[in-house]
Amino acid sequence: MAKFRSSDWFGKTDKMGFIYRSWMKNQGYPEDMFDGRPVIGICNTWSELTPCNAHLRDIAEVVKRGVYEAGGFPLEFPIMSLGETLLKPTAMLFRNLASMDAEESIRGNPIDGVVLLTGCDKTTPSTVMGAASVDLPTIVVPGGPMLNGKFQGQDIGSGTHVWKFAADVKTGKMLQEDYMFAESCMSRSAGHCMTMGTASTMACMVESLGLTLPGAAAIPAVDSRKKVLAHLSGRRIVEMVKEDLRISKVLTREAFENAIKVNAAVGGSTNLIIHLTAIAGRIGVELNLEDYDDLGSKIPLLLNLMPSGKYLMEDFFYAGGLPVILNELREHLHMHTTTVTGKGHAENIVGKIKSYNPEVIAPISNPLIKEGGIAVLKGNLAENGAVIKPSAASPELMVHRGRAVVFETIEDYHALVDDPDLDIDETCIMVLKNVGPVGYPGMPEVGNMTLPKKVLEKGVVDMVRISDGRMSGTAYGTVVLHVSPEAAIGGTLAVVQNGDFIELDVPNRRLHLDVSEEEIARRKQNWQRPAPVADRGYVNMYIKHVQQADKGADLDFLVGGSGDKVSRDSH
Incomplete structure (x- = not known):
């Protein structure tokens, strides 16, 4: 019989083996559980x-x-x-x-x-x-x-409809009592969000x-x-x-490339x-x-699921699930790279490739959107990059130049966004600072800022929004996220001021602050780094060691594995 890693505990006949097995036996495990x-x-x-x-x-x-x-x-x-x-x-x-x-x-x-x-x-x-x-x-x-949320005769999706209902209550389109009732209608079974x-x-x-x-x-x-x-x-x-x-x-590497392409096809977060x-x-x-x-932005959107579409995960399952997507993308994927079955996707999906509802899972020959995926933007406002999800955004805003309305913190945003004296209209660009990995800390999902009440009352449902934070995958809108370097460590985002003009050009992958290099340098010289929010414990360690969004926001000392080496005996 093969010697497994656990044999270094349970396979010993000395004092240590006695200890390891004996204490486990107080839970009632029979002798043969320790037989290798x-x-x-x-x-x-x-x-x-x-x-x-x-x-x-x-x-x-x-x-x-x-x-x-x-x-x-x-x-x-x-x-x-x-x-x-x-x-x-x-x-x-x-x-x-x-x-x-x-x-x-x-x-x-x-x-x-x-x-x-x-x-x-x-x-x-x-x-x-x-x-x-x-x-x-x-x-x-x-x-x-x-399971799908059900409210007043319609399917509602977790998260996605929260943002919609909140805006409707703010503008009087939805009664507060209906809003409260929808809580139970949205979350009606065990499980996670049923939107994408x-x-x-x-x-x-x-x-x-x-x-x-x-x-x-x-x-x-x-x-x-x-x-x-x-x-x-x-x-x-x-x-x-x-x-x-x-x-x-x-x-x-091939598995990661597959994941990027599949994410584009399903309209993932x-x-x-x-x-x-x-x-x-x-x-x-x-x-x-x-x-x-490079890998995902040209992949077509095949899944008609909120927030990029109409349906929900339950419908996705009934339509055939991810194996159908894998089959439709097979010419773009590494279909023979090893999976946990010991086989490749090509063998795994045999007999599971039929879409039972083309409205939910479209064929690659007739996709919902020809190019889905996530666009990576760069420019003087995001030297290390920022991202946007075109499938959840407004096409007419993919190229836009607007005046910046700046919120220095999330508290600043909440205090000012519905102030009737706020100088903002639908042509402006909302800018939220200090919600990145270091700034918040933890990079919260606040990038999809709810629009000002006076803009919503005009019937406007989307504006360009920019931040160094994230947004929920259930959210939608023309939202630029993950700006790196973030404001809290002195990225250009930190020195954006009210009235500055910003250019968003998604087709050309550009995010530009229309301020001279000399003026940006002068502002940065006068910028002062915010005081850290914690001076002890894990949060303090996180602030000191977290990498920027473009690196995955992991702690720098955790990058790279150290293997399965067994710890020393302690007795």
Whole structure:
């Protein structure tokens, strides 16, 4: 029988082996659990404070059944759970902390392979980042989206309709009591956002990377087939351990290229850039901001899903799910790069390629938009880059020159945006500073600023908005994000003033502040760096070590994996 990593704990016959086995036996495990079989860690991001992941306790039990059937020894362990809906100041601040939790929990324990149970936005990248840094056989079981929201005879999408309803209440188009009633109508089952928000984007990301069994991304959380997937994943991880199919064999450059192209085809969140870049950094794959434009910006949009379209994840699943997208893109993808099945996508999707609803999944011969993806902008306002999602933006604003209306902080924005004396109209460009990785800190999803009330009352639904922050994948609009370098470290964004003119030219990938180089230099010389918001603990460490958005906002000392070396015995 093969000697597994866990044998360094359970395979010993000395004092240390006695200790490791004896204390585990207080949970009632029989002797043959320690007979050299693979130990499978089930990394659970369950928490009642993370509503999207609150059903993962049940999913873990199903995974265990599969592990036992395949002759493995499943051991569940928790890590910090990150819920975008409740956690302040932003779950993104703690993505790297959760990745460290996952990494050290995996490395320090008798684990031969790991199953990552994920759901809400940051739980997917954080666990994958941590697992990538250890490099053991790894499979992901996404928690799945909620069922479609239903309100007053229409489907409503999480996040996407929140922004719409909030604007409608502000302008009197929607009654406050209807707004309150819609809460229960939107979130009516277990699962994460059912729009193509960041959670759904991350589920599509891990499937396209090859880290899940085929079809995993779109299965609703409460569909019995989600449990089937979990069960089969439990079986498969045991075989992956026996095959020594480590995560580094799946996360190749070709796999990252696939994920970028698939993200374009499904209208995925701009947040993919931050998370995929960070994962690449952990596994040692070269990936830069330009790759997202070069590889993804010419890929057609095939999925008609909010916020870039009409439908929701439940509809995507019924239409055939991600295997259909992979098939439509097969001429653009690396279809034979290794996945967790040990095979390529070409073999994985056999028999799963038919679109059962062309209105939801369009054929590549007749796409919804000829060029989807994410555009990377550069210029004196974003020397290291900024991003925009054209499929969620207004075509008439893709080339625009407007007067800057500046909000120095998010508090400044909230205080001023609805002031009737604010000098702003629909031709202006809203600029929000100090919401980047260092400035907030944690880079919150506030880039899709709600428009001023007096602009909304004119019937205007979109304006150009620019910030160094992020926006929810559920959001929409002509929103320029991830400006790098950010304002808080002295990027040009820091010295933009009210009345400056800014040019946005998406076709030519340009973001330019119409101020002379000499004046920009003078302003920067007089600029003063804001005081850090924390002088202790993790947040202080984060501020000192976080990389900029174009590098994935990981902590600089976490880039590059350190392998699965077993810690020394402590007794």
